[in-house]
Amino acid sequence: MRLVPTASQTAGPFFKFGLDHPEWSDLTQAGKAKGEPIRIEGRVLDGDGAPVPDALLEIWQANAAGKYAHTEDRQEKPIDRSFRGFGRCATDKEGHWHFTTIKPGAVPGRGNAMQAPHINLRVFARGLLKHVTTRLYFAEEPLNKTDPVLSSIEDAARQQTLIAVAARQAGASMVYRLDIRLQGKDETVFFDV
Amino acid sequence: MTDVAGYERLRPGEDPPYLDRDYGSTVKRAPLQKLLRVEHTISEVTGPSFEDGWAGPDKADLTRQHKSEPLGERMIVAGRVLDEHGRPVPGTLVELWQANSAGRYMHEADQHDAPLDPNFTGAGQVVTNANGEYRFVTIIPGAYPWRNTHNAWRAQHLHFSVFGSGFAARVITQMYFPGDPLLEYDPIFHSVSDAAARERLVSRYDPNLSVAEWALGYRFDIVLRGRSATPAGI
Numbered sequence: 001m002r003l004v005p006t007a008s009q010t011a012g013p014f015f016k017f018g019l020d021h022p023e024w025s026d027l028t029q030a031g032k033a034k035g036e037p038i039r040i041e042g043r044v045l046d047g048d049g050a051p052v053p054d055a056l057l058e059i060w061q062a063n064a065a066g067k068y069a070h071t072e073d074r075q076e077k078p079i080d081r082s083f084r085g086f087g088r089c090a091t092d093k094e095g096h097w098h099f100t101t102i103k104p105g106a107v108p109g110r111g112n113a114m115q116a117p118h119i120n121l122r123v124f125a126r127g128l129l130k131h132v133t134t135r136l137y138f139a140e141e142p143l144n145k146t147d148p149v150l151s152s153i154e155d156a157a158r159q160q161t162l163i164a165v166a167a168r169q170a171g172a173s174m175v176y177r178l179d180i181r182l183q184g185k186d187e188t189v190f191f192d193v
Numbered sequence: 194m195t196d197v198a199g200y201e202r203l204r205p206g207e208d209p210p211y212l213d214r215d216y217g218s219t220v221k222r223a224p225l226q227k228l229l230r231v232e233h234t235i236s237e238v239t240g241p242s243f244e245d246g247w248a249g250p251d252k253a254d255l256t257r258q259h260k261s262e263p264l265g266e267r268m269i270v271a272g273r274v275l276d277e278h279g280r281p282v283p284g285t286l287v288e289l290w291q292a293n294s295a296g297r298y299m300h301e302a303d304q305h306d307a308p309l310d311p312n313f314t315g316a317g318q319v320v321t322n323a324n325g326e327y328r329f330v331t332i333i334p335g336a337y338p339w340r341n342t343h344n345a346w347r348a349q350h351l352h353f354s355v356f357g358s359g360f361a362a363r364v365i366t367q368m369y370f371p372g373d374p375l376l377e378y379d380p381i382f383h384s385v386s387d388a389a390a391r392e393r394l395v396s397r398y399d400p401n402l403s404v405a406e407w408a409l410g411y412r413f414d415i416v417l418r419g420r421s422a423t424p425a426g427i
Contacts, residue, residue, distance in 0.1 A: 003277045003416045004393050007208050007385040009367035010216075012352065014298040018290025018316035019354060047221040054302070060240055060360050070239035072197070072359075086241035109234045110196050120236050120360050127218030129209035129384045131365065135236075149231055158226075182222045192228035193200075193237055193361045 008130035013054045015124070016090055020056070025089040027061075027101040032082035035064025035102030037173040040136060040164060043095040044123060047183030051095025055125040057180075059087045059099055059136075061118075066105025075108070100173070103138065109148045116143035116150065123180060132190045136178050139165045153189055161188045199233030200361045200418040201277060206387035215380035217341050238359040238420070243320050244284035252317040255289075255331040263313030265294025265332030267408040270368070270396065273325045274355055276419035281325025282362075287415075288318045288354040289329055296335030305338055330408065336375055348375035348382060357417040368413045369395045 011019070028037065040059075044052040062068050062085065067077040069085050085104075089097045101119075109115040119136040137144055144150055144163070153159045164176035180188050211223035231237070241247075256262050270289075274282040292298050292315060295307040299314050315334075319327045336349050350367040357363060369376060376382050376395070385391045393416065402410025 001279070003275060003279060004387070004389045005203055005207060005277050005416045005418050006355075006364055006366050006393050007387075007390045008364050009209070009350075009352075009381055009384075009394070010218075011354075011365050014292075014300040014303055015290060015352065017299045017314060018352065019288060047225075050221075052222065058363075060236075062236075068235060068239040070242065070359075072239050073235055084241060084247065107235055110232055115234065115236065118236070122363070124365055125222060127216070127220075127222035129211065129213060129216065129219060129381070131363070132211075132224060133361075149229070153229060183225055187224055187226050189226070189229050190224045192230045193233065 010126060010129050011056060011124040013126040015056060019088070020090045021088060025087055025099050027083065027085065027087045027099060029082045033063070033102050034080045034083065037100075038103050039098060039100050039170060039173050039175045040119065040178065041096065041098035041175060042164075042178040042180060044091050044097065044125070044180045045095060045182065049184065051091070051093070052125055052182065053091055053093045053095055055091040055095070055097070055123050057089050057091070057097050058122050059101075060120040061085045061101065062104040062107050064102050064105050066107045066117075068107070106143055113148045114143060114146070116141050116147035118147075123182075132182065133193050134180070134188055134190050135162055137163045138176060139163050158189050161186060197233060197235055197238050198420045198423060199238065200359065201421055203418065204387070206385070207390040209384035213380065213384045216384060233361060237361040240356060240358060240360045240362065242284060243286040243356070246320075248286050248318060248320070251319045253319045253329050255313070255315060255317045255329065258314055259312040261312045263293065263310050263332050265313075267330070268333050269328065269330055269402055269404065269408050269410045270351065270413055271326065271328035271402055271410070272412050272414040274321050274327065274357070274415045274417065275325055276357075276417050278419040280419070282357055282417060283321050283323045283325050285321050285356045285358065286318060287321060287327045289331070289351055290316045291331065291351045292334040292337055294332050294335050296337030307335070307337065333370070333409070341380065346375050346378070348373045348379040353415060355415050355417065362417045364415070364417060366415070367394065370411070371395055371398055
């Protein structure tokens with residue numbers, strides 16, 4: 001017999017004392033993770049373009065070799081003991097978020113397809129009865145052209161809502177920027193997963 | 194072959210919509226474009242594991258985090274994390290946060306006229322055991338007003354965050370109390386249109402979980418999406 005799954009309910013505005021661990025925004029264990037160090041950052045904006053100061057972002061990504069730290073990833077690729085692939089960051093008063101991480105390697109998709117390097121991302125907030133899910137891809141990646149998820153977005157302008165652009169160099173790290181627009185002009189492509 | 198068995202999809206009404214005009218905060222935050230349906234890959238069926246204590250030590254007793262005990266009715270809330278096929282989900286992180294017994298959160302943005310309790314923060318976390326079980330000791334949260342509509346009050350609730358074994362299983366939800374008269378008027382509770390799915394959000398008083406002369410027991414099982422029997426597309 002099937003059990004009815006527990007429905008989502010909003011995280012509300014008052015979650016920080018329960019969920020916010022600022023140190024979880026650094027996935028590299030203070031630089032020990034192998035791979036190309038990057039910072040990803042942006043803002044969360046609402047339908048008026050106003051910052052969302054009470055959002056919580058979570059990311060999940062493969063290591064530099066393109067392997068997830070999970071038993072179901074049976075690829076013969078190296079595990080990085082210094083990289084777990086999970087991060088969490090609450091937005092500040094201006095809606096800014098950021099993660100310190102490494103650029104993920106490509107991972108396989110369905111069939112024989114290869115997926116372009118990407119970071120899985122979700123946002124919780126007051127006003128979101130269930131979280132939104134999307135991905136962050138990287139500009140100028142050759143695999144973007146054939147990525148099954150990106151290619152399934154017919155509108156080229158909407159595709160761009162998932163693609164982080166290299167904004168500046170900060171020490172050894174390239175900084176990639178991507179704003180998440182919950183609604184309105186340039187609304188981010190969100191997934192039904 | 195790199196196809197994986199994806200997660201089952203929820204049925205209509207089992208999850209709230211994004212846009213729900215009865216809950217005003219959704220109006221400017223709900224995505225309005227059609228969602229992109231993504232068939233599950235290794236990216237969606239993998240997720241962080243917490244069995245090795247990475248998230249820090251369990252904080253299962255919210256009444257023992259300060260000098261003295263908090264005010265309010267002491268309660269035990271316990272249950273199992275299962276998937277929809279009834280299989281336990283062991284080793285997953287369960288986070289809990291809540292208002293104090295006066296209905297006030299330990300949060301700078303909550304400034305409504307009710308006292309903070311210096312002996313209550315209202316946050317806990319545990320990793321489920323081999324049977325998928327969790328257990329917290331806390332106090333019953335108070336109801337509190339909010340500005341959704343005139344004279345609106347949230348039903349008493351605990352916030353729960355659960356990961357499950359893969360990225361797509363994640364859920365943040367709220368647990369309610371049986372018989373709460375505010376449930377009838379709570380648009381967040383009613384954003385779930387399926388009656389059985391709403392019922393799933395209401396805990397059950399369990400006399401066997403209560404501890405004599407010490408604490409009331411409420412049982413709340415959390416059911417996550419289960420995996421499809423076969424990889425889609427095969």
